[in-house]
Amino acid sequence: MRIDIITVLPELLESPLNYSIVKRAREKGLVEINIINLRDFTADKYKTVDDYAFGGGAGMVMMIEPVYKAIEKLKSERHYDEIIYTSPDGERFTQKMANILSLKNNIIILAGHYKGVDQRIREHLITREVSIGDYVLSGGEIPAAAITDSIVRLIPGAISDEQSALSDSFQDDLLAPPVYTRPADFNGWKVPDILLSGHAAEIDKWRHEQSLERTRKLRPDLSDDE
Numbered sequence: 001m002r003i004d005i006i007t008v009l010p011e012l013l014e015s016p017l018n019y020s021i022v023k024r025a026r027e028k029g030l031v032e033i034n035i036i037n038l039r040d041f042t043a044d045k046y047k048t049v050d051d052y053a054f055g056g057g058a059g060m061v062m063m064i065e066p067v068y069k070a071i072e073k074l075k076s077e078r079h080y081d082e083i084i085y086t087s088p089d090g091e092r093f094t095q096k097m098a099n100i101l102s103l104k105n106n107i108i109i110l111a112g113h114y115k116g117v118d119q120r121i122r123e124h125l126i127t128r129e130v131s132i133g134d135y136v137l138s139g140g141e142i143p144a145a146a147i148t149d150s151i152v153r154l155i156p157g158a159i160s161d162e163q164s165a166l167s168d169s170f171q172d173d174l175l176a177p178p179v180y181t182r183p184a185d186f187n188g189w190k191v192p193d194i195l196l197s198g199h200a201a202e203i204d205k206w207r208h209e210q211s212l213e214r215t216r217k218l219r220p221d222l223s224d225d226e
């Protein structure tokens with residue numbers, strides 16, 4: 001899999017995508033992640049990527065030309081399954097979407113900035129607009145990193161124990177059960193007996209019941225999803 005992230009702030013993406021599971025997946029060759037500096041696609045000496053909004057008003061707008069050039073160059077080199085624009089008004093990002101995207105071969109993520117990108121890019125080049133929640137961040141880099149991380153951990157082989165990703169929250173529309181580690185008794189705070197029993201089938205049953213109970217209590221909406 002290949003993920004190309006177009007950004008005006010490449011430095012913001014270096015650290016989140018260079019540690020832990022994502023780093024190991026890159027090292028194992030399971031995913032190639034490229035951070036593309038939008039300013040490399042500008043023509044002027046100031047490397048300008050923003051301009052005033054037509055019609056006036058506060059805030060700058062990401063210019064059409066550099067974004068167009070960056071996307072067209074990538075598209076001339078390979079086919080892309082999705083060209084994603086991160087935007088607060090996009091489709092809400094979910095584990096379901098992460099699962100779908102983890103099966104793709106090549107993805108571009110355009111991280112927006114300023115007031116956002118010129119609408120014509122969204123209309124003509126973007127295939128999917130994604131929001132990571134109902135709040136506004138300063139730029140699309142953190143959303144791009146969040147989307148990338150959640151996709152990469154689902155690629156088979158990215159996590160050593162594959163079950164670990166499959167038993168995470170939101171897979172099967174359930175929240176994950178509680179987890180415990182040693183010591184079994186910390187100042188009287190005890191681990192449930194069942195987890196110390198050694199009965200694998202009973203433990204699985206208990207975990208499933210805990211998942212159901214947590215989901216019912218904390219996120220009843222999950223079972224209402226289509």
Ligand code: SAM
Pocket residue numbers: 085086087088089110111112113114115116117130131132133134135136137138139140141143
């Ligand atoms: N004017 C835009 C609006 O009100 O919808 C917000 C622009 S925001 C300051 C700059 C960029 O950050 C956006 O273009 C988008 O790429 C990114 N961004 C901010 N919040 C986001 C969110 N919740 N999900 C995805 N991207 C977001």
